[in-house]
Amino acid sequence: MEAGRDHGGRLHVAMVSSSGIGHLTPLAELARRLALRHGVSVTLMVSAADSSSPFYSTLVDSLPPGVSAVALPESALSGPAAAASMTSNVSLPAVRRVLEGLKQSTTGERLAALIVDFFGTDVFEVAADVGVPSFLFFPSNLFLLSLSLHLPVMHDAMPQLRDPVELPGCLPLFFNDLPEVVRSRGTEGYEILLRHVRRYEKAEGILVNSFRAMEAEAATIFSERKPGRPPVYLVGPLVPEEPPRDTSSPSLCLEWLDEQPNGSVLYICLGSLGVLSDEQVKEMAFGLEESGQSFLWVLGGLVTEDEDPVGCLPPGFLERTKGAGRVLTSWAPQLRILRHRAVGGFLTHCGWNSVQECVVQGRVPMIAWPLYAEQSMNALILVERLGVAIRTEGQGEDGVVRREAISAAVVELNKGERGRAARERVRALHAAAEEGASSEVLADVVAAWKSKLN
Numbered sequence: 001m002e003a004g005r006d007h008g009g010r011l012h013v014a015m016v017s018s019s020g021i022g023h024l025t026p027l028a029e030l031a032r033r034l035a036l037r038h039g040v041s042v043t044l045m046v047s048a049a050d051s052s053s054p055f056y057s058t059l060v061d062s063l064p065p066g067v068s069a070v071a072l073p074e075s076a077l078s079g080p081a082a083a084a085s086m087t088s089n090v091s092l093p094a095v096r097r098v099l100e101g102l103k104q105s106t107t108g109e110r111l112a113a114l115i116v117d118f119f120g121t122d123v124f125e126v127a128a129d130v131g132v133p134s135f136l137f138f139p140s141n142l143f144l145l146s147l148s149l150h151l152p153v154m155h156d157a158m159p160q161l162r163d164p165v166e167l168p169g170c171l172p173l174f175f176n177d178l179p180e181v182v183r184s185r186g187t188e189g190y191e192i193l194l195r196h197v198r199r200y201e202k203a204e205g206i207l208v209n210s211f212r213a214m215e216a217e218a219a220t221i222f223s224e225r226k227p228g229r230p231p232v233y234l235v236g237p238l239v240p241e242e243p244p245r246d247t248s249s250p251s252l253c254l255e256w257l258d259e260q261p262n263g264s265v266l267y268i269c270l271g272s273l274g275v276l277s278d279e280q281v282k283e284m285a286f287g288l289e290e291s292g293q294s295f296l297w298v299l300g301g302l303v304t305e306d307e308d309p310v311g312c313l314p315p316g317f318l319e320r321t322k323g324a325g326r327v328l329t330s331w332a333p334q335l336r337i338l339r340h341r342a343v344g345g346f347l348t349h350c351g352w353n354s355v356q357e358c359v360v361q362g363r364v365p366m367i368a369w370p371l372y373a374e375q376s377m378n379a380l381i382l383v384e385r386l387g388v389a390i391r392t393e394g395q396g397e398d399g400v401v402r403r404e405a406i407s408a409a410v411v412e413l414n415k416g417e418r419g420r421a422a423r424e425r426v427r428a429l430h431a432a433a434e435e436g437a438s439s440e441v442l443a444d445v446v447a448a449w450k451s452k453l454n
Helices: 021-038 054-061 079-084 091-103 123-130 142-157 188-198 216-223 252-258 278-291 334-338 352-362 375-386 403-415 417-433 437-453
Strands: 011-016 041-047 067-072 110-117 134-138 206-208 232-234 265-269 294-298 325-328 343-348 366-368 389-391
Touching: 011 021, 011 091, 011 437, 021 041, 021 054, 021 067, 021 110, 021 134, 021 352, 021 437, 041 091, 067 091, 091 110, 091 123, 110 123, 110 437, 123 134, 142 188, 142 206, 142 216, 142 232, 142 375, 216 232, 232 437, 252 294, 252 325, 252 334, 265 278, 265 334, 265 403, 278 403, 334 343, 334 352, 343 352, 343 403, 352 375, 352 417, 366 375, 366 403, 375 389, 389 403, 389 417, 403 417
Parallel strands: 011 041, 011 110, 041 067, 110 134, 134 206, 206 232, 265 294, 265 343, 294 325, 343 366, 366 389
Antiparallel strands: none
16 A cells, blocks of 8 residues: 555645745655655645745755645734744734645545744644644754753743753753753743643644754653653754756856865855854964865855845955865755765854755765754754864853864864764764665654544
């Protein structure tokens, strides 16, 4: 019998993504796997802001038959409130209309579940009204999930957070390692986050973009059923097996990589939202130059968006390093870069998507450079728990990491003992990610959906 089918008809799952490509990318990969591996139809609802992005067109074009994307009207909120509560206000009626339409479909498909991104819990009430079970999609890791689930208890019991915060199966969390929003009690962003995490217990299950080898101790803790906590399913790493092709623009950086020796290039990318000061950009440039390392640097993090990225580089830097490196000031095909034979290391902001992509596609060690959100927590996993990354030392009181520390970290990653050990460990982690346990978990989730409908 074909997966996802039985005498009652094909399963259909609705998904709602919070605003931001970093949220949409893993959810779209989950939709792809449900359709291709389990025969489940998927309706993926995204924010209007995301649907206007050039990346969105590439992503949607790569979706298989059986997955359809629907753009939701923009929320009336703005700023941080909109980012943390995309599904509020205006878009909730739109979600209701989509769910009711799927529920009343005459195609014979049966709406089995609604999967909501972790900032979309406003939709839970709508799903309950329509009669659809809600599942939470958690695009980050068990470390952050554990913090999120414990946050209401800590908020109610502690006037101030203890330092360190100790969570079952996780590394101790010192105050500066916490996401800024968690450290900022009393702010609008904190109150929105608290509202969402208090609702997590209403989900029938939590699908997490991680895998056992990445967080073995936490995975053991979460494998145990606990009253008041929904069952947790590890369905990651949600990274495409084949990167989507963007045929609208040639990838000149890939042509340059083709000319470089195996494992010789350090790839540097601090994410689409990464912000560096002018001084930090200059120090990084000098550090790269002093290291003598070949590099491919996606330079987009600046103090203000209207600045010219190249203008922040030291005078003559591009000319002096033109034989050893390339600087990109726009979008880069990260998955294709990471899997390229010439790339031997990755200096990353430790965004969870980038970390997973490095493990699955790159198989190269990392230099951890966390900037915002839960990235310091991710860096702890990579450096302290897994040993697949190293960190730069020597950050000054002004927050700037000096060129000497950057150069030393680059050389250590490429030639040092810690770099060699990290390279071996990331390859072992890659092998563990390929073992297929997450695929079996997702199959179990689909089977449970079918069982409830029968």
